[in-house]
Amino acid sequence: MSTLSDPNVTDEQTAEAAELNEHLVSALKRAGRITTPEVGAAFRATPRHLFVPDIGLAEAYKDDYQPTDRDGDGQLLSSVSAPWLVAEMLNYLHPLPGHSVLEIGSGGYNAALLHHLVGDGGAVTSIDIDPVVTERARRCLKAAGLEDAVRILTADGAHGVPDAAPYDRIEVTVQAAAIEQTWLDQLASDGVLVVPLRVRGLGRLVALTPDGEGHWSGGGWLPCGFVAMRGEAASSTQVHTLTPGARVRVDGAQPLNLEALVRSLDTTGAPVWSGVEVDASERTRPVVDLWVATVLDAYGTLLVDPKQSVLRALPGGTPLTWNADFSAAAYVTMRPAEGKNGRYEYGVVVHGEDHALGEALVEGLREWDRDHRGRPGPVLHVYSQGTDPAAMAPGRRLERPGAPMVLTWPRA
Template identity: 35%
Template sequence: MTTADSIADSDEASRARQEMVDKLVASGMITSGDVERAFRTVPREVFMPEGTDLAAAYNPDDAVAAKRDEHGRIISSLSAPFIQARMIEQAELAPGMSVLEIGSGGLNAALIAEVVGPGGRVVSVDIDPDITTNAGAALDAAGYGGRVEVLLADAEHPVPDLDEVDAVIVTVGAWDIPPAWTGPLAPDGRLVVPLRMNNVTRSIAFGRVGDHLESTSLEVCGFVPMQGDGEHHERVFELPDPRGGAVKLQFDVTPKDLSPLDGVLAKPRTELRSGVDIPRGVSFADLHLWFASFLPGFCRVAAGEGTELAEERRWFPFGTVADDGSFAYLAIGPTLEGIGDEFLARGWGEGDAGPALVAQIQAWADAGRPQPDSVAFWPNGGDRDLPKGAVVLEKRHGLVTISWPAAP
């Protein structure tokens, strides 16, 4: 490549970077000057896998796969710019702060380093040697090698020689919050973690309140799951489709007996209307967390190739099963009046699953389509004055509570 080519590539990347940041600022994903400056400065393209074009590197809404396993599943990725921005904002970073990042890739650590400045400290930890090697090389190439310490370690356990930090930012999907993350956190520090709560993930910023953590903000997100000793496997149950393939149901809390579901996809199709409309341009992601909180038999749904469900449109990967062997999932369709759309419960088997799903859609709407008031984490071994009426989820290292402004 000639010098002229290098200059042209640099100019094109700079234009793509500024356009991306303009969009993130306009959409409210970036709200602080320090974060905006970091995103306008760090060259994302340097951290991308070989062959990644600039359009993908600077797409504000999409992650880029960094590594796949032998089955082709993504096990490490460079997060989408919008969620990187939101999580750094959630951490309330400032110049001079010390930050522990769980899950490396180099790019997010460089952004953090820009925000905390030369007087700050950034330690980035990952369990995969390929990822730490690539992250270190990219940080060196981008000029951040002396400002970020990259360590190979399983962050379920305490990071050696780590002093007190002002923030811990977790960039992998976590099912639990181990003491290794809260131990080094300053009394007024922030823990930002994509926490899985009954199969639904939110990036939650936690602050200390007495002997537990309470949320200060929640953001919709999705992350590849944690590896190592902190890994958690949900149970997957397959429903064979008579046409071939299978629909997979993923449970965090598994019903006692799934045998009544045998052959359910060969039963009659069902569809129930909820009467709850869907305003255009308004997110209903909080409905998914409501399901995770209150819907019995709740599960995530994945349609394999060749299944009838895989060919269907306008449905979402959230459903429920009932003891009578029926199965229903969330879908949308035109209202009876033909004006706009409404939520539907589609499925198989004429039983309780569809009515249960519709009942929770209606309960959420009747409650004013709320967001959670707060999410809290109560570590093992402490006093637990749990909030009245909160949903309680058991974890290995403690309890998670979800408090809603109204509950069914």
């Protein structure tokens, strides 16, 4: 199988790559992922196959991520992100000609797009902790004729790159567990910081802007998955096996009695229905998951293989909670609304005798329906380290290292 990185590539293959790239750009525009002529032009000018040279052309231009390195256990260490997600991140970031941009997490492809967007009058610095990743990024950028257009550094991105600060834009392209104070310190006073953030174990894309001295705020909340950040800012998210076919994902700061939780879920579950009905086209699950993660003190994500487990968790994971002694557990589920095609009702499955646990979770679903459904999502407030908690916005304090974070849901 030949690729365009081969030395004797044909004109026909070059033309095929350009056609595949144009099809990709057109599909991203139809899907609402590419929303500006500038981003479309950057994609057209950036041959993706040069950044995934070990696969065929058709595969290189699929709208999917491409793994580039794994550890001995098969764990993904680096990848080139799916084009739809790259485009969405650029929408959040909105880089402009002349901007100075810091990319934390290298791969080459996104850095090349950034260069086309900021132009020769701008600057792109890309940093990664893994020398294998940075060397690969350099090779790919050279193949694209951009070896002098992007500065590639090998170091822990948690510290940023202070020598070129402040940056108009900072884009984190690895899953982060926290907002590092150094990123905030290196952001311009009118800058934008885009981060795929783990919020109580949920991967969400957020964009932050300065909002006064020592205060940044923003949102976005697009569900996303990235390779986890390594080094000092490594993620604390943990995944534990409960029973065959069932696991729980929790933030590392969340106390968990695994044995007691397993015993609770081993009891027969009883459904409690909320009366909250939604249409499938509303795509409410990501926002409901985030809402439940905000209102619950005890929170995890239940992940189930329906071929191995009788637990009625939702595909992709569902919010899970438990009481103080782990003698009862409850998780969110759904069922088709009777006689209403394409509509579903939210409910809760309760295991154990603490029925108040299930009722509280059901009431949380009703509160979302009553006060937040169809309205702007939450606001993430980030503060400089050392800020007095009394000066912070009310809401869910996200306990983790780095800059203090509070998640607040505005009311009408």
